[in-house]
Amino acid sequence: MVEQTLVFIKPDGVEKGIVGRIITRFENKGYKMKALKMFCMSRQFAEEHYAEHAGKPFFNALIDFVTRGPVVALILEGEAVILTVRKMLGTTNPLEAAPGTIRGDFAIQTTENIIHASSDEEAARREIEHFFGREAVR
Ligand code: CMP
Numbered sequence: 001m002v003e004q005t006l007v008f009i010k011p012d013g014v015e016k017g018i019v020g021r022i023i024t025r026f027e028n029k030g031y032k033m034k035a036l037k038m039f040c041m042s043r044q045f046a047e048e049h050y051a052e053h054a055g056k057p058f059f060n061a062l063i064d065f066v067t068r069g070p071v072v073a074l075i076l077e078g079e080a081v082i083l084t085v086r087k088m089l090g091t092t093n094p095l096e097a098a099p100g101t102i103r104g105d106f107a108i109q110t111t112e113n114i115i116h117a118s119s120d121e122e123a124a125r126r127e128i129e130h131f132f133g134r135e136a137v138r
Contacts (some may be wrong), residue, residue: 002081003082004034004124004128005082006127006132007076007085007116008071009073010114016114019072026074029078030078031076031077031084032076034074034077035040035136037050037073041067050066065087075128082120082121085117094106094108120123
């Protein structure tokens with residue numbers, strides 16, 4: 001089934017200068033970019049995005065981190081894109097992520113883990129609307 005998902009490259013990925021290499025992986029795979037933007041998240045925007053983690057021990061550090069510089073957000077489209085992109089990212093903890101995955105190749109810390117992608121269909125719909133507005137939701 002053709003789906004859409006929301007991905008964003010976090011400030012550490014932008015700082016490391018690996019935005020192009022990450023996007024190339026999705027293009028090589030055959031996924032289409034339907035929208036792309038670089039911006040700095042406000043604390044409110046980040047807290048809304050990560051609402052499910054509010055109150056967890058890593059929450060404040062996570063919000064400080066994702067708001068410290070620009071992120072690059074994209075909508076990707078293609079067959080089974082939601083689960084496949086999650087596999088391409090690797091596990092949340094980059095030390096456990098398989099070599100060949102984005103986190104496996106480019107990160108060593110759980111908070112500064114380079115990239116986010118929607119976890120399932122409901123999250124993808126919500127996150128696409130949050131990042132790109134209601135008109136972007138198919
Ligand atoms: P992400 O996939 O964007 O979703 C939640 C983020 O919280 C995660 O990637 C990490 O950047 C960050 N994080 C930091 N510590 C943890 C943790 N112990 N468990 C899950 N996520 C964490």
